[in-house]
Amino acid sequence: MPELPEMEHYRSQLSPLLCGQRITGVTVNRAKTINEPIEAFESALRGRTILFVERKGKHLLFHLDDGHRLHLHLMLGGWLAYGEQGPKKDSHFQVILRFGDGNSLFFGGLRLGYLHRITAKAALEEMKELGPDPFDSRLTLEAFGKRLSGKKGKLKTTLTDQRFLAGIGNCYSDEICFDAKLHPAAAASSLDSASVERLYNSIRKVLVEAKEVGGYMEHPLTPDDTLTGGYNDQCRVYDRKDEPCLVCGTPIKFETLTGRKMFYCPNCQKDS
Incomplete structure (x- = not known):
């Protein structure tokens, strides 16, 4: 299962690639990966802009310009790919986000993991049980x-x-x-x-x-x-x-x- 170093590595790599990017297309190949009907999920994300990417423990939060978050937990076996095309056929990925510059973010291996669209309030609620980050300056x-x-x-x-x-x-x-x-x-x-x-x-x-x-x-x-x-x-x-x-x-x-x-x-x- 990806841990802090892997998720922080993803965050640092994805931030310059995604921040300011507008989502132009969404493909969901596995309904259980998301938390709402496929049509609603795709419609809600299409046209949204990613403002920044945040890490909380093993979780990533993609902040959207409408105030919502995409909450990613890779769990066991999840992974990400980014580029004009994925390393496998599109059907191998549970979710694909496409952007205006021709690149896409591919979410793979999410048999146990998930990508949920949630409100800012729900994000705070879901993260409140997490302990401090090992690099929190308050953790003396x-x-x-x-x-x-x-x-x-x-x-x-x-x-x-x-x-x-x-x-x-x-x-x-x-x-x-x-x-x-x-x-x-x-x-x-x-x-x-x-x-x-x-x-x-x-x-x-x-x-x-x-x-x-x-x-x-x-x-x-x-x-x-x-x-x-x-x-x-x-x-x-x-x-x-x-x-x-x-x-x-x-x-x-x-x-x-x-x-x-x-x-x-x-x-x-x-x-x-």
Whole structure:
């Protein structure tokens, strides 16, 4: 599932391409992807202009000139493409937005994900349960420590709880724990002050590193996009079961924790 680095990468790439663009055509190939009848959805979007693109955790909000938002959640397997034509036949995409300059935005893989047209008030309501963004200036080390001290679950479970912090999922929770030298199954509230500080710094470090190299998405956004997916080969523990740890050589261990994949180095991540 795309996480904060992937969605921020999409936002930063799409903003200069879409801001000020007028939607001239809309195609919906899967009714379940949207939240109103196809005809109403297409009619409401046709002629609208995208003002700007905002990220909230793992969500993107496309702000329209009539005050509405297009709320995108890619969920598991969703991806985007942009250009004069898509990398696959149009019928492979659940929704396509066409613009006056001849380019289109293609929404693919939205079997679980969705693209909903909602009001500004509804957007606030849907986002109100999200925790702070990891890069929120108000999330100081002290504020982070207070939030963490009240959590009763395991560290990985806490990091992936969108009400605790918005945007971290399976991949980056494991990468963050490895960078902080903390076991992902450690009790979140049991960490000492030094461990909390390492975790706080690792969250920002890992997410910035991943964002700067395009995250781990496999589909390029545009035909000339060579950045997207650059983090795939930089994961230090995630999806590396039985491969040697890049620090100590110990085989990476794979387990499940509350139904989630969990990868870690049993030698480097002893701290709990």
